[in-house]
Amino acid sequence: MTDGSQVGIVFWFLSFVILVSGFMVVSLKNIFHCALFLVLCLFSVAGIFILLEAEFLAAVQILIYVGAISILLIFAVMLTTNMATKKVSQSNENVAVGLFVSITFAMSAILLIDKTSVWRYRDQAQNISEGAIVALGKSLMTQFILPFEVVSVLLLAAMIGAIVLARRERS
Amino acid sequence: MFYYLALAAILFSIGLFGVLTRRNTIGILMSLELMFNAANINFVTFNKYIAAEALLGEMFAIFIIVVAAAEAAVGLAIVLLIYRNWNGIDTDNYNVMKW
Numbered sequence: 001m002t003d004g005s006q007v008g009i010v011f012w013f014l015s016f017v018i019l020v021s022g023f024m025v026v027s028l029k030n031i032f033h034c035a036l037f038l039v040l041c042l043f044s045v046a047g048i049f050i051l052l053e054a055e056f057l058a059a060v061q062i063l064i065y066v067g068a069i070s071i072l073l074i075f076a077v078m079l080t081t082n083m084a085t086k087k088v089s090q091s092n093e094n095v096a097v098g099l100f101v102s103i104t105f106a107m108s109a110i111l112l113i114d115k116t117s118v119w120r121y122r123d124q125a126q127n128i129s130e131g132a133i134v135a136l137g138k139s140l141m142t143q144f145i146l147p148f149e150v151v152s153v154l155l156l157a158a159m160i161g162a163i164v165l166a167r168r169e170r171s
Numbered sequence: 172m173f174y175y176l177a178l179a180a181i182l183f184s185i186g187l188f189g190v191l192t193r194r195n196t197i198g199i200l201m202s203l204e205l206m207f208n209a210a211n212i213n214f215v216t217f218n219k220y221i222a223a224e225a226l227l228g229e230m231f232a233i234f235i236i237v238v239a240a241a242e243a244a245v246g247l248a249i250v251l252l253i254y255r256n257w258n259g260i261d262t263d264n265y266n267v268m269k270w
Contacts, residue, residue, distance in 0.1 A: 035197075038201050052215045057211075057215060061211075102187045103184070105183075106184035135226055155237065158241035165248035
């Protein structure tokens with residue numbers, strides 16, 4: 001953060017929470033605790049969105065991720081595992097390889113971001129106007145009308161697919 | 172801007188680690204959500220810093236969230252099905268897709 005020390009403090013706090021809770025999500029033994037830390041992580045990502053002046057996206061994030069997807073995940077956890085007895089290791093034998101791959105990926109990605117010059121000439125936060133949500137809604141109904149409709153069909157298909165998959169077959 | 176991108180990269184790597192090492196299928200799906208969120212942070216950052224007036228990044232992020240919701244619904248239905256048929260959702264329990 002180069003601009004605004006208060007924004008900087010909020011950014012560092014949010015990113016600390018995101019990274020710590022994200023690490024908890026992938027490393028804790030109890031899968032239910034993982035789901036709760038996932039909620040915290042997604043909430044902090046919504047905070048990052050607000051920091052980037054994407055308020056509508058933050059609201060969508062809280063509604064859909066925190067409200068819907070996490071609840072879905074928690075329901076699936078409670079339907080499939082017997083939480084009280086599950087104390088075995090939740091990770092498989094690939095921990096070393098996975099650690100190596102992910103650390104290598106993170107280092108190379110950060111190095112690439114550092115070395116690339118595509119965004120440097122515009123490394124300046126631009127102001128998003130007050131009517132950004134209006135513009136968003138308008139372009140959703142004009143320019144992006146086709147993806148909008150396709151995504152609604154996708155949601156319908158996913159809903160029907162989930163019902164058909166999870167239905168108990170009668171014989 | 173660098174810090175936002177670095178945050179997204181580290182979050183993506185954490186998700187990658189989770190996908191590679193989790194034994195529980197629901198854990199894998201949770202790590203996938205982390206990776207989706209890293210991508211979303213990138214999109215919103217580029218939207219803010221490069222083309223704030225076009226709002227294309229936010230639009231893309233909205234569609235990503237919708238697709239993630241659909242993915243979670245179908246994925247968890249498949250997880251329930253696996254649990255019912257194989258009595259467990261650990262990834263070393265089922266290997267019917269192997270040849």
